Amino acid sequence: MNNINKNFGINLKSLLKANHKSQKELAGAISTSQANVSNWIKGTHKPSNQKLTLIADFLSVPLSALLSSESDETIIKTTQTMQQLVTKRRTAVLSYARVQLEEQVHESEALFSVPEIETVTFEQYDLEFAAGAGISLDEIYHVKPERVTLPASEIPSHFVLSFVVRGNSASPLFEDGDPMFGFPSTMITTEGLYAVQYDGSTFMKYIIPHRDHLTMHSFNNEEYPDWETDPEIPVYVIAKIIIPDARGVYH
Structure with a gap:
């Protein structure tokens, strides 16, 4: 049996x-x-x-x-x-049971349904903003952006430019291959994270301005110690980068 x-x-x-x-x-x-x-x-x-x-x-x-x-x-x-x-009351019970069954089906569908994720499509430049060598400022304007789609929760609500992080100088805030977002800028008036060109190389650095020079700080400070710019060498600012919070969330 x-x-x-x-x-x-x-x-x-x-x-x-x-x-x-x-x-x-x-x-x-x-x-x-x-x-x-x-x-x-x-x-x-x-x-x-x-x-x-x-x-x-x-x-x-x-x-x-x-x-x-x-x-x-x-x-x-x-x-x-x-x-x-009696038959009339049986029919009423059956109708009520069918309503209950429909509600049960809808509840099950809601329980197992996958919520729709809001996404945003934007243009992103795959450039080398790293601790060392990059591309020249002139070449930047010849790079064609790629269209990228990411969940809206992973990007800032407002930005103009998006680049790809190269290298580990911004670790752990940004890892190699992560997107970063910002606004075009030509001047450094307050400290912050900037994409700049200096002495033939492009950098993404947390920059602290002084009267006649800049302190170039990397988040991965053990591998890339702070250094100072030469007042005689110009710094070309490309963009000011938006910094996420410690959890990687943009506000």
Whole structure:
């Protein structure tokens, strides 16, 4: 005897009792022998799919009530109550049950649905703003941007330019390959994170301005110590970079 047959037999016996039906009545209604019904209840045999449907119709229950791994007491009690109702009231109960089923389906869909993520598509320049060598300022204007799409939660609400970080000089704030965002700028009036060209190389540095020179600071200060610019060498500012918070979130 397998578990499926055993469960079916237990459920069939309970549902026959709940409906005040005998094995003989079931056998006559679905054109089979009482011996077959007895074997089904014992769990030694299982009816065909066609007979299963006929049994469910005879007992006015869904197939799940017959095949459930556990006898559903609620279904049995509901069936018993339905048997005592007049047709008009049975119809009302059935209509209410269908409404409940629809609500259950909608709740399940909402539970397992994946929320739609808002995205933003923008142009991004793949340039080398790193601690060392980069490209010349003249070459920047010949680089064609690529269109990139990212979740809106991962980018600032307002920006004009976007670049790709190269190298690890800004680690852990920015890692190699991360996007960074900013606004075009030509002057350094307050300290902040800037993309600049200096002495033939491009840099992304946290810059602290002084009266006649700049302190160039890297977030990865162990590998890239601070250094000072030469007052005689001009610094060309490309953009001021927007800095995310410690969690990497832009505000």
